Amino acid sequence: MSAPAHPPTAPTARPERRRSLVVCGVIGAAVMAAVDEIVFHQILGWHHFYDRSTPGVGLLSDGLLHTAELLALVAGFFLFADLRRRRTLAPAHAWAGFFLGLGIFQLFDGIVDHKLLRVHQIRYGVDVTPYDWAWNLGGLVLLAIGVALALRAARRGRAGSAP
Amino acid sequence: MHVHHGSAAGPGPAGLVIAVASLVAAVLYVSAAVRLRRRGDAWPWWRDVSFTAGGAGPAWAAVGPLPDGPFTGHMVQHLIVGMTTPLLLVLARPLTLLLRTLAPGAGRRRLLSLAHSRGAGVLLFPPWAALLDVGGLWLLYRTEVFATSRHVPWLNALIHTHVLAAGLLFTFAVCLLDPVRRRYGLLVRGATLLAVGAAHAVLARSMYAVGPPGTDFTAADLRTGAQVMYYGGDLVEAALATVLAGSWYAATGRAERRRCRARGRLGRVERCPS
Numbered sequence: 012m013s014a015p016a017h018p019p020t021a022p023t024a025r026p027e028r029r030r031s032l033v034v035c036g037v038i039g040a041a042v043m044a045a046v047d048e049i050v051f052h053q054i055l056g057w058h059h060f061y062d063r064s065t066p067g068v069g070l071l072s073d074g075l076l077h078t079a080e081l082l083a084l085v086a087g088f089f090l091f092a093d094l095r096r097r098r099t100l101a102p103a104h105a106w107a108g109f110f111l112g113l114g115i116f117q118l119f120d121g122i123v124d125h126k127l128l129r130v131h132q133i134r135y136g137v138d139v140t141p142y143d144w145a146w147n148l149g150g151l152v153l154l155a156i157g158v159a160l161a162l163r164a165a166r167r168g169r170a171g172s173a174p
Numbered sequence: 175m176h177v178h179h180g181s182a183a184g185p186g187p188a189g190l191v192i193a194v195a196s197l198v199a200a201v202l203y204v205s206a207a208v209r210l211r212r213r214g215d216a217w218p219w220w221r222d223v224s225f226t227a228g229g230a231g232p233a234w235a236a237v238g239p240l241p242d243g244p245f246t247g248h249m250v251q252h253l254i255v256g257m258t259t260p261l262l263l264v265l266a267r268p269l270t271l272l273l274r275t276l277a278p279g280a281g282r283r284r285l286l287s288l289a290h291s292r293g294a295g296v297l298l299f300p301p302w303a304a305l306l307d308v309g310g311l312w313l314l315y316r317t318e319v320f321a322t323s324r325h326v327p328w329l330n331a332l333i334h335t336h337v338l339a340a341g342l343l344f345t346f347a348v349c350l351l352d353p354v355r356r357r358y359g360l361l362v363r364g365a366t367l368l369a370v371g372a373a374h375a376v377l378a379r380s381m382y383a384v385g386p387p388g389t390d391f392t393a394a395d396l397r398t399g400a401q402v403m404y405y406g407g408d409l410v411e412a413a414l415a416t417v418l419a420g421s422w423y424a425a426t427g428r429a430e431r432r433r434c435r436a437r438g439r440l441g442r443v444e445r446c447p448s
Binding site: 070071073074075077078079081082084085086088089092093096097 | 364367368371372373374375376379380408411412415416419420422423426427430
């Protein structure tokens, strides 16, 4: 086997750990937002499209967030493709970022959107407390997985940085 | 299901004029593209499809069947004329095609000087194009203009023309696929897309509860129309974002290949990404 002296795109093809983490974090947050939109708005019909009690600032923040998610999903996909094209994707950091993104979005939606801005509630006509707990604990679990993966990736990164 | 036509009594003269104009534009585009290909230039076939479909949009909105409910029907028309049509036309790069096929002479020179003029640069400043587009929408749906336009045909025609023109300007400015002199950066174009998307979503969501002043659409009609506007807007925004991100991806790929070939000339790399 004739191994090349350099990898094909040397000398820059070193894994970009931080960039992998951030890009996949953006994708994770956008994926969670899409899941929320599809499952809770469209399939279950639990969330209301527009709750008349939503204040103006809630409506504005929601519109901004919704559009940002959409753009983030597209941008994240292309940034990810760029990392792969340059062979600089660090998979462990990418997974950590993805779970951090999922967890952060879920918690943000559960605390800021549902409770502080009161854009809409998880479900209507029932006691919403258990739903809020389940929602936010779910977010916390995802966030914890992300933190654990990030720590592991950082440890491995340090161990493997001297080839 | 009952379907009604864009104009009250079937395709009127205006609808026919639009349909014929769309057809003529599509024929001109395709014949220019064919000439280019015969000459040996590469011009992807999907651009012909995109332009023809884009041209068919306003014709469909004018004479084709629309869903039930006056507000929902109007919203579908607007989605076609103001968002889908501009995107499909801009993706076909009509200015590039025109500049490549026009014979050198006064006409081509005038077109080129128009594309490179200071006025075009100002008009294509993305936030300004966005203001004309989405600002016009807020004016339409949050003042009495919409209620009035339902009884005044010329105002209705003017509004549709504005929606098409502003949509074209905005899409052209954000995608920036054609050769104009002033090239605004990715950041300003992306930020403008974000702002427009947010303004569009807020307007759509608010109309779910409160219709345009002076109108009395049923709640069901209003709700369907608002959701058509919201999710339809999402689709077109996602497509615009894909165009933006895709052109970034292609440009960075070209830059990387150039760097790689430069390194190759120094004898440092065996293989560059194709």
